[in-house]
Amino acid sequence: xxxxxxxxxxxLSKRFVKKPDLAGRLAGHLGADVREETVxxxxxxxxxxxxxxxxxxxxxxxxxKSTLGRxxxxxxxxxxxxxQFKGKPxxxxxxxxxxxxxxxxxxxxxxxxxxxxxxxxVEAIVGEAPVVxxxxxxxxxxxxxxxxxxxxxLDPDLKRxxxxxxxxxxxxxxxxxxxxxxxxxxxVCDEAIAALDVSIQAQIINLFMDLRTEFDLTYLFISxxxxxxxxxxxxxxxxxxxxxxxxxxxxxxxxxxxxxxxQALLAxxxxxxxxxxxxxxxxxxxxxxxxxxxxxxxxxRCPRAFGRCRNEVPVLKEIAPGRYSACxxxxx
Amino acid sequence: MSGSDQAAIEPTLAxxxxxxxxFTKAGVVKAVDGVSLHVxxxxxxxxxxxxxxxKSITxxxxxxxIDAPGRIVEGSIRYKGRELTTSSDEELRSLxxxxxxxxxxxxxxxxxxxxxxxxxxxxxxxxxxxxxxAEALERARAALAEVGIPSPESRLKNYPHExxxxxxxxxxxxxxxxxxxxxxxxxxxxxxxxxxIQAQILAExxxxxxxxxxxxxxxxxxxAVVSSLADRIAVMYAGRIVxxxxxxxxxxxxxHPYTQGLINSVPSHNVRGSRLNQIxxxxxxxxxxxKGCAFRTxxxxxxxxxLEPPPIREIGxxxxxxxxxxxxxxxxxxxxxxx
Numbered sequence: 001x002x003x004x005x006x007x008x009x010x011x012l013s014k015r016f017v018k019k020p021d022l023a024g025r026l027a028g029h030l031g032a033d034v035r036e037e038t039v040x041x042x043x044x045x046x047x048x049x050x051x052x053x054x055x056x057x058x059x060x061x062x063x064x065k066s067t068l069g070r071x072x073x074x075x076x077x078x079x080x081x082x083x084q085f086k087g088k089p090x091x092x093x094x095x096x097x098x099x100x101x102x103x104x105x106x107x108x109x110x111x112x113x114x115x116x117x118x119x120x121x122v123e124a125i126v127g128e129a130p131v132v133x134x135x136x137x138x139x140x141x142x143x144x145x146x147x148x149x150x151x152x153x154l155d156p157d158l159k160r161x162x163x164x165x166x167x168x169x170x171x172x173x174x175x176x177x178x179x180x181x182x183x184x185x186x187x188v189c190d191e192a193i194a195a196l197d198v199s200i201q202a203q204i205i206n207l208f209m210d211l212r213t214e215f216d217l218t219y220l221f222i223s224x225x226x227x228x229x230x231x232x233x234x235x236x237x238x239x240x241x242x243x244x245x246x247x248x249x250x251x252x253x254x255x256x257x258x259x260x261x262x263q264a265l266l267a268x269x270x271x272x273x274x275x276x277x278x279x280x281x282x283x284x285x286x287x288x289x290x291x292x293x294x295x296x297x298x299x300x301r302c303p304r305a306f307g308r309c310r311n312e313v314p315v316l317k318e319i320a321p322g323r324y325s326a327c328x329x330x331x332x
Numbered sequence: 333m334s335g336s337d338q339a340a341i342e343p344t345l346a347x348x349x350x351x352x353x354x355f356t357k358a359g360v361v362k363a364v365d366g367v368s369l370h371v372x373x374x375x376x377x378x379x380x381x382x383x384x385x386x387k388s389i390t391x392x393x394x395x396x397x398i399d400a401p402g403r404i405v406e407g408s409i410r411y412k413g414r415e416l417t418t419s420s421d422e423e424l425r426s427l428x429x430x431x432x433x434x435x436x437x438x439x440x441x442x443x444x445x446x447x448x449x450x451x452x453x454x455x456x457x458x459x460x461x462x463x464x465x466a467e468a469l470e471r472a473r474a475a476l477a478e479v480g481i482p483s484p485e486s487r488l489k490n491y492p493h494e495x496x497x498x499x500x501x502x503x504x505x506x507x508x509x510x511x512x513x514x515x516x517x518x519x520x521x522x523x524x525x526x527x528x529i530q531a532q533i534l535a536e537x538x539x540x541x542x543x544x545x546x547x548x549x550x551x552x553x554x555x556a557v558v559s560s561l562a563d564r565i566a567v568m569y570a571g572r573i574v575x576x577x578x579x580x581x582x583x584x585x586x587x588h589p590y591t592q593g594l595i596n597s598v599p600s601h602n603v604r605g606s607r608l609n610q611i612x613x614x615x616x617x618x619x620x621x622x623k624g625c626a627f628r629t630x631x632x633x634x635x636x637x638x639l640e641p642p643p644i645r646e647i648g649x650x651x652x653x654x655x656x657x658x659x660x661x662x663x664x665x666x667x668x669x670x671x
Binding site for chain 1: 526554
């Protein structure tokens with residue numbers, strides 16, 4: 001805990017509100033019980049990411065991990081709380097500082113098909129941003145793009161092509177080159193390998209690890225694939241219905257998860273095994289974030305829930321150095 | 333049930349030399365190019381491959397769901413001794429959904445969005461069986477309960493959009509099982525689901541097959557999923573099966589370099605934080621396959637003999653591999669196999 005965190009989230013929340021439509025409002029005027037529907041996608045999350053660290057953000061769909069990633073990348077503005085970059089609140093920055101902070105955090109998206117402009121050539125996709133931001137000049141841009149493409153393992157001769165002429169793995173590499181072209185310090189990878197074939201996934205994971213040392217990068221690696229997370233991250237953050245339930249170093253977490261949800265999640269990682277196994281899945285499904293359970297969000301599915309879990313929200317407490325868990329069971 | 337006593341029992345399904353080709357303007361796409369497999373009652377066969385390997389087309393071919401420009405050009409598909417490739421449309425229709433059922437990847441595509449669950453399930457029963465509506469409804473309710481859907485009576489009255497992804501896939505599985513089929517072909521049924529839901533569905537499928545004696549072909553790209561579920565595994569690459577065997581054998585001692593590459597590239601098989609063992613290159617286009625063995629250009633073990641297409645060879649009981657230079661086998665074997 002020596003170095004100051006590169007990126008921090010402080011009490012970060014995002015609520016999506018669905019206002020009643022015209023019919024709903026009319027019904028409301030006539031006395032019907034029509035209310036705004038609020039989704040607490042992310043609920044008061046604190047997170048510190050140190051320079052050079054690879055942090056895995058894990059959870060089921062609908063747990064708010066992508067929303068959190070997008071807020072940290074600056075693509076969504078938080079409803080409450082703030083994102084700090086090198087100790088300074090990012091919204092308070094202005095002018096050149098604000099631009100530098102924005103460029104320093106880049107995002108790599110899940111779908112290599114949807115996240116590239118189909119009408120732009122690779123040269124424009126990778127080269128546009130660095131020219132606009134004065135990182136390179138228009139005349140030096142082709143050489144700059146060549147260099148970026150080589151670094152992510154693409155043949156620079158292909159830069160006049162359009163995205164549809166590439167395979168899924170190559171498109172992933174284009175997305176990575178685009179993010180790297182503005183010299184970021186921090187990459188938010190939102191399920192960046194989920195859409196790729198198994199044999200290509202390993203190639204992209206290796207690329208991420210090579211780039212980490214080459215460019216001195218810090219990652220927030222959002223994924224539902226716990227095998228991949230275990231392999232490449234230093235620290236893991238587990239979310240459930242908008243809240244962080246456990247944070248621990250990767251080794252400690254996979255040695256023995258503390259939170260019952262983390263235990264259940266880790267138990268269900270499919271692993272290559274030589275024996276048929278019997279499955280002991282946790283019951284039920286992730287509840288709707290429109291109407292989350294009271295107290296601890298996990299209590300209806302938790303095998304060890306007791307009275308207090310229904311009424312009181314557990315806070316994230318340090319249970320060992322650098323290890324946090326939000327569970328009443330830890331109070332003994 | 334193990335695959336070793338296969339000689340004693342008649343397989344539910346036996347496919348041999350199946351070739352399904354697509355005649356496109358760009359050329360002939362040999363999506364399935366000589367696939368042979370069998371599956372016994374109560375057995376789960378995992379059919380593993382990457383996108384474009386022909387695993388789904390193999391499944392569609394078995395059900396007779398290949399549309400133009402595709403066509404089964406060669407081979408036989410025998411269901412309980414009955415040849416399906418020469419069966420009429422009516423005969424196939426009477427089998428589909430009754431004796432042979434399919435579960436697709438996306439349950440929203442299988443379920444009709446404007447019909448209630450009960451309507452769709454009763455229809456599936458009535459198409460094949462002359463029973464009363466009350467009886468059909470009772471079967472629907474029982475099928476939903478069987479796949480672990482809580483309060484099935486009220487779920488029957490729901491429309492598909494009112495259910496979560498995991499629930500929809502359960503309904504799709506219940507529809508597949510409702511007529512107690514002999515064979516189910518499941519095409520990546522858990523790929524779109526979360527791990528906790530995936531584990532639940534795998535558990536239900538495993539229990540159902542054991543209980544009902546239904547044979548199942550589980551098509552997936554995820555070796556980890558299939559290794560914990562299937563009795564036997566068949567690995568496909570570029571339209572051909574390159575390796576088959578009992579799950580434990582294939583996973584613990586892969587013989588084909590592609591299978592080995594797939595297993596080695598899984599993160600849990602590598603030292604944490606180290607570079608993963610990757611398979612170089614990318615999956616070849618089926619229109620323009622490399623000469624000889626299709627994996628040759630990506631293979632660390634390729635030898636001169638690989639310029640000829642390798643035949644599939646039996647290397648143990650129920651264990652076959654399509655390779656001149658298999659992993660962990662002494663070289664001399666390749667010399668005699670080479671022409």
